[in-house]
Each structure stands twice: as structure tokens, then as C-alpha cells.
Amino acid sequence: MSTAPKTVQSKETSLSEKGLKAGSVGLIGAVVIGVSCIAPAYTLTAALGPTVSEVGVHLPAIFLVGFIPMLLVALGYRELNNAMPDAGTSFTWATRAFGPWIGWMGGWGLIAATIIVLSNLAAVAVDFFYLMLAQIFSNPELGELSKILPLNIATTLVFIALACWISYRGMETTKGVQYVLVAFQLLVLGWFAVSAFAHVANGTAFDATAISPDWFNPFAVDSFSSFAAGVSLSIFIYWGWDVTLTMNEETKNPEKTPGRAATITVLVIVIIYMTVALATLSFAGVGETGLGAGNPENQSSIFAVLAGPVMGPFAILMSLAILSSSAASLQSTFVSPARTMLAMGHYRAISPKFGKISPTYKSPSFATIAAAIAAAGFYVITRTVSENALWDTITALGMMICFYYGITALACVWYFRAEAFRGARAFFFKFLAPLVGGVILLVMFVKTAMDSMDPEYGSGSSVGGVGLVFVLGMGVILLGVVVMLVMYRLRPEFFKGKVLTRA
Secondary structure (H helix, E strand, O other), X not given: OOOXXXXXXXXXXXXXXXXXXXXOEOHHHHHHHHHHHHOHHHHHHHHHHHHHHHHHHHHHHHHHHHHHHHHHHHHHHHHHHHHOOOOOOHHHHHHHHHOHHHHHHHHHHHHHHHHHHHHHHHHHXXXXXXXXXXXXXXXXXXXXXXXXXXXXXXXXXXXXXXHHHHHHOOHHXXXXXXXXXXXXHHHHHHHHHHHHHHHHHHOOOOOOOOOOHHHHOHHHOOOHHHHHHHHHHHHHHHOOOOHHHHOHHHEOOOOOHHHHHHHHHHHHHHHHHHHHHHHHHHHHOOOOOOOOOOOHHHOOOHHHHHHHHHHHHHHHHHHHHHHHHHHHHHHHHOHHHHHHHHHHHHOOOOOHHHHOEOOOOXXXXXXXXXXXXXXXXXXXXXXXXXXHHHHHHHHHHHHHHHHHHHHHHHHHHHHOOOOOOOOHHHHHHHHHHHHHHHHHHHHHHHHHHHHOOOOOOOOOOEEOOEEHHHHXXXXXXXXXXXXXXXXXXXXXXXXXOOOOOOO
16 A cells, blocks of 8 residues: 555666556557557547548548557657656656656646546447447337436446446456457447448448548648648547556556557557448448438437448447447546556655555555546536536547647657667657657647637537637646646645656
8 A cells, every 4th residue: 555666677766666566468458458448439430420521531531640640659658668667657758858847737638638538438338328228128218318317427427436446456357348348349340341331332322432542632621620620530539549558567568568559559440440431431421411421410429320221130239339339448548547646646746645556456546536536526517517518528638638648749859859869760769750749739739729719619609709618628728737736835845856857
């Protein structure tokens, strides 16, 4: 239970172990958890429609463009992990590079983003849980139960509690659950893609559309605003691969495995996304009527609309896949905020209570429960006040993701500045790749922030004439500044560089 620093066997003597169970996750296990956290089935059903509405048939191009900064940033993360394998990742690395203030905000960005996503994942799992019941019992009224607010909130809290319990039991339990859930959703997505292409080949597709090289040309998108909106959405769909890095103190070969797992995860995900995107466009087209991917009525869940026509009587498998995808991601997403808060508590950037480890499961006990309480509280408040507020906060996630990914990528550039020009490998992996990736993400952060000031952005809600998405996104970041200033008064030793020093 002690959080007293114990020196890590690494290049950085100021870093210390936190009591997590070392060697409990290998390369395959880390990749599975990374894929689970991204939740391809859930993410695709929610993101395909909105992205098509912005960029039309150029969806594959936008997916590839969004993949580039993710890969470049992942390469930078890998180098930072090689030098400093620490569960605090963005928080620890940015602190070592830029000092405690920027490091603290990097950690806040990660925690805030994941807490918000936890609540959304639970909500989606609940929606598809009741949809699944409606399909199993052939009773559409069961699917409407999720719209009863008290029942919706109660079921959502149960999902969050179950995910918290599994995560609390440590990485071995987490890994075992994820193998089953991830394998199932990938199998169903493959089934969907093959079936869609078969319909196109047999002439039974809704709007059979031949794949064209123009689909892969990002410069063919009508306007930069549409391009930026599409990239922002595509960045969100890749988000989550960095969970492989937050497990670095629990993986076998912690200096190499997490970075390799992050790179492999991003590559696996882009293959899945491109395959399903091409299958969807080929089968349904981008029209705004009927089953068209551009139909506004289909955008909230494209697979709920297309699963029946594409998969026939096996459509229920897609509902189960999305349920398992959101449930799996709900559980694996707990890994990141819990370990970031663990590191912040361990290095006394927040209350040392967050640095507590379960003596039985060797997992972040206090931090995992705190993440669950925060996610539950956020969902109850936003869902009760306004459903628009809940979904607009999810839209604002793009800003927070670009914010802390960008900070971490530039931390790589600055941290390795003295050795970046000592060879071709160091120049590319420690300087060029993270620099380009970080700059792209920070430009996207500024562009999204500016666009989201328009009241028409997101749900169309506004506060004082300013878009609700901007208010929520910047509000969360400014809240982090306020909490940081409070922590400065309570935990001055961290902010004075006495605990975790710059390198």
C-alpha cells in the first residue's frame, strides 16, 4: 500500500515504481487492450455517418489523413517510453520535458477526455443492451426502455460499476475479458464487410457504388472547413491507442513492448476502418435518402440501419458486437485515467491517496474507483440537465485529444533535442515525426476551437451566442487550470520541481 518512491531500473533516476504488477501483459495482450479501447465497432457506427456528411465519398481519404498524425505521434510516444517507461505517460513525459505546469495540464487533458468518454461508452452500451433485448424477444417496446431517464441512468451506473470492478481486479482479469470481446467484434465487422461486398457483386446493394481512386484524394474535399471537420472526427476514431503506454509498468519488456503495441494497434485499426468504410460506401452510397450513408437519420448509428439489409437474419450479431465493443472499451478505458491519476498521486501532483495500490490485485485501487465515480457523476449531471450537453461534450473531445496528444508529441521533440541530429533514425523518430504530428494536432485544436464557437456547431446549442461545444471544450481545459492552481497551494513541492525534475 505504500507509495514511497522506489527507484526504477531505467535511464531516469527521478522516476520510481508505483507497485503495479510487472510483467502481467505481453505484446499481443497490449495490442488487444489497445484495439478494445479504440472500440472499432462502436466508433464506426457513431462516426461513419457524421464524417460522410462532411466529406462524402472521400471518407477513406480522411481516414488516412487522420491516421498520419496518429502514427507520427505514436512513434514519438514510443521514443519517450523507451527512455522513461512510466504509467503517467503524458503527465510524466511533459513534466520531464517542459516542467510541472505543462505536465500537469497534459495529465489533466488525458484524464478529462477519458472520464467523459467513459460516461458516453456506458450510455451507448445501455442503448444497445435494450436494443439487443428488443431483437431477442421480438418486442420493439423493450428498445424504448433506454429512453426512460431514471431506468437509463440506473442501468448506465450498473455498467460503469461492472467495468470498474473488472479493472480494479488488475490487468490479468482485464486482458482475459478483452480477448473474448475484441475477437467477437472484429469477427462481426469482417462478416459485415464481406456481406456488403457480396451484395454489391450480386447486384442486390442499396446503391452500389464502384470504388474510385478519387475516394482516396483528400484534396478533392469541397472546403477546408469540411476537411478540418472530417479530420477532427477521424482523429477521434483513432484515439485510445495510448492506453498501451499507460500499461508500461505492467508489461513484459516495458521499454520496448508498449511502444511496439501502440504502433501495431494504430496499423490494425486503420486496416479495419478502411475495409469497413469501403464496404459501407460501396453498398449504401452517400445519398441522403433511404439507406444512404449521407442520410441524417442514419448518422447516429449507421450499423443499426445497415445491419439488417446487409447481414439479414444475423443482424442481431451487429447489435451484440456494438454492445460488446462499447462494454469492452468502457472497461479498458479505465486503464488510462486510473494510471495517470496513480502517477500524479505518486509524484504528489494531486492527493497521495490516488497513489494507493490494491495489495491483492496490484492495481490502482483509489484512482480506479475515483474514475468510476467521476464518470458516473458526469453522466448523471449532463444527462439530467440536457442530452445536447452530453453529446456536445463528446464533440468537444476532439479539442482535448488534440490538446494533450500535441503537448506530448512536442515534449518528445524538446526532451530529445540534444540528440535529435545524431543520426537518421534519431532525426526521424525523435524529432521530425513527433514534430509534424504534434503541429498537425495543435493546428487542429485551434481550428476546431474557432469553428466550434459557431452556435451551429454540434447540436446547435449555444451559451450567450457562443457554441456549446466551444464552451464545454474550453471550459473543461480552464477547469483544469483552476484545479492546478488549487493543487499548487496544496502540493507546492511538485510544482517547485522537488519531486519530478526536468531533464
